[in-house]
Each structure stands twice: as C-alpha cells, then as structure tokens.
Amino acid sequence: MSILVVGSVALDTLRFPGGNVHERVLGGSASYFSLAASLFSPVRLVGVVGGDFSPAHMELLRRHQVDLAGLEIVKDGETFFWDGEYLDDMNERVTHETKLGVFGAFAPKLPAGWESSDDVFCGNIDPELQAHVLAACGKRRFAALDTMNLWINIRREALLAALRRVDLLFLNDSEAKLLTGAGNLLTAAREVLRLGPARVVIKRGEYGVFMLGPDGPFAAPALPLDDAVDPTGAGDSFAGGFFGSLSQEPALDEAAFRRACVAGTLAASFTCQGIGVTRLAEIGRPDYDRRLAEFVRLTRLG
Numbered sequence: 676m677s678i679l680v681v682g683s684v685a686l687d688t689l690r691f692p693g694g695n696v697h698e699r700v701l702g703g704s705a706s707y708f709s710l711a712a713s714l715f716s717p718v719r720l721v722g723v724v725g726g727d728f729s730p731a732h733m734e735l736l737r738r739h740q741v742d743l744a745g746l747e748i749v750k751d752g753e754t755f756f757w758d759g760e761y762l763d764d765m766n767e768r769v770t771h772e773t774k775l776g777v778f779g780a781f782a783p784k785l786p787a788g789w790e791s792s793d794d795v796f797c798g799n800i801d802p803e804l805q806a807h808v809l810a811a812c813g814k815r816r817f818a819a820l821d822t823m824n825l826w827i828n829i830r831r832e833a834l835l836a837a838l839r840r841v842d843l844l845f846l847n848d849s850e851a852k853l854l855t856g857a858g859n860l861l862t863a864a865r866e867v868l869r870l871g872p873a874r875v876v877i878k879r880g881e882y883g884v885f886m887l888g889p890d891g892p893f894a895a896p897a898l899p900l901d902d903a904v905d906p907t908g909a910g911d912s913f914a915g916g917f918f919g920s921l922s923q924e925p926a927l928d929e930a931a932f933r934r935a936c937v938a939g940t941l942a943a944s945f946t947c948q949g950i951g952v953t954r955l956a957e958i959g960r961p962d963y964d965r966r967l968a969e970f971v972r973l974t975r976l977g
Contacts, residue, residue, distance in 0.1 A: 682798020
C-alpha cells in the first residue's frame with residue numbers, strides 16, 4: 676500500500692533545562708510522520724522547504740524510503756523555523772520564535788500518479804489545504820487528518836468541511852474538548868463522529884491513546900519510559916506509526932485499527948528517546964518488533 680503525507684518540513688531549535696540547546700535540527704510534521712511510517716512501508720512526502728534546507732536532511736529521509744518528488748525547494752526562501760524551550764515539566768514548553776518562511780505560501784502540489792495513493796494523511800496545515808488534497812485523492816483507500824487549537828479557533832468552518840472528507844481524525848484531548856464543547860473525553864469523541872469521520876483517535880501523551888469507532892471505544896497505555904528526553908514530534912510519529920501499521924493490513928477492521936494504535940504508541944515512544952528525529956532515524960523494524968513484544972508483556976492479563 677502507498678502512503679501519502681502532506682505537511683510541514685521544518686528546522687527546529689530545541690532548548691532544554693540546563694542550557695542544553697540543539698540548533699536547526701530536522702523537524703516538521705511530515706518529517707516525523709514519514710520516518711515513523713517508513714518502519715513499515717515507503718512514504719510519499721509533499722511539502723516545501725527553502726534554500727537553507729540541508730541536503731543531509733533530504734538524504735536521511737531518502738534512506739528511510741521517503742520519496743521526495745513532492746518536496747518543493749524554493750531556493751531563495753527560508754525553511755519553516757521553530758525555536759522552542761521545554762521547562763522542567765516536559766509537558767510545558769515556551770515558543771521563542773516561529774518563522775513560517777516558504778511554508779506561509781505552501782500550496783500542495785501532487786506529482787503525477789500520487790493522487791491515487793492508497794492511504795492519505797494530511798498533517799497539521801490549513802484545513803482548506805487539507806480539503807484540497809483530499810478532493811484530489813479521490814481513489815484513496817483511507818484518509819485522516821490532524822489539527823490543532825489554532826485551526827479550531829480561526830478556521831472552524833473550513834475544518835468542519837475537511838472533516839466530512841476523512842475517515843479518521845487525530846487530535847489531543849484538549850483539542851477534542853475545544854472542537855466539540857464537551858467536558859468528557861468519551862462524550863467529545865462521540866461528538867467528533869457526528870461531524871463526519873467514522874473514527875477518532877485522541878492522543879493523550881504519557882497517558883496513552885483513546886479511539887472511538889463503529890465497534891465502540893478502545894484504549895491503550897503509553898509505554899513507560901525512564902529515558903524520555905524530547906517529546907517534540909511524538910504526535911506526528913504516532914500518526915506515522917499508525918498509518919504504517921495500517922498499510923500492512925489487507926482489511927481495515929477493528930483489529931487492524933487497534934494494532935495501528937499500538938504501533939503509533941510505540942513509534943512515539945522511540946521519538947521521545949532522542950533529540951528531534953535522532954532516535955527515530957536510528958531504529959529499524961527489528962527494534963520495533965522487540966518493543967512490540969515488550970508492550971504485549973506489559974499489557975497481558977494473567
């Protein structure tokens with residue numbers, strides 16, 4: 676199965692307690708998603724970068740089965756840049772600087788044939804762009820999108836229109852409550868399904884994942900880690916692992932989606948163990964399989 680991702684490719688400066696700073700490392704939703712999904716299947720990436728984007732970053736992505744034919748390079752522009760600092764509580768961070776650069780005028784362009792991709796993921800971009808991509812990919816098997824508080828607040832109608840085009844919505848618990856106005860997680864999930872998607876996956880960070888679909892609710896814990904160093908990109912890695920797992924499934928039944936939730940959880944756990952994409956770029960399928968066995972032992976009853 677072919678996987679298509681449309682999203683941001685960025686350069687991040689990451690700051691941590693104690694003055695630990697990592698400058699202009701590879702980031703962006705499409706980067707994390709692609710590296711996680713590539714544990715299972717090749718990925719087609721659509722995004723945009725500037726002339727300051729390192730060829731080494733592109734080579735890293737290519738080594739991991741990521742097709743960059745859809746990555747536009749604006750040589751006289753600057754790549755989307757984010758400078759953020761994590762506090763002692765890794766759930767809290769401060770944004771020091773955001774420069775959209777060429778991403779501010781991003782208009783996704785699908786290479787010939789990519790509109791027939793089997794599984795389509797729209798990362799956290801303007802809902803109108805998401806809807807444009809989804810309309811172009813009319814022969815897809817499965818489609819999902821991610822969103823955030825900003826789009827819920829300022830582009831709500833466009834987001835609702837995009838939701839009517841997808842099979843699944845990814846978001847976190849605060850976003851689910853903001854979108855629906857519900858104060859309870861299960862109620863919020865039910866309200867999301869009324870908006871169009873057949874399923875919703877609510878990412879809950881260190882508390883795991885909650886999914887609601889036609890067969891009812893499903894929940895899985897996060898893998899306990901004592902060496903988490905950077906949560907950047909964990910949610911996008913979750914989506915990548917989720918899509919990668921689904922790409923191996925001949926039938927998209929309830930069991931397939933439950934396995935995908937676990938795959939997403941494990942991909943996110945790897946991401947948290949390194950700065951930026953470092954750890955995710957180091958691992959291979961055998962590492963994933965060992966971690967899956969560890970997760971099965973963790974959750975086994977009896």
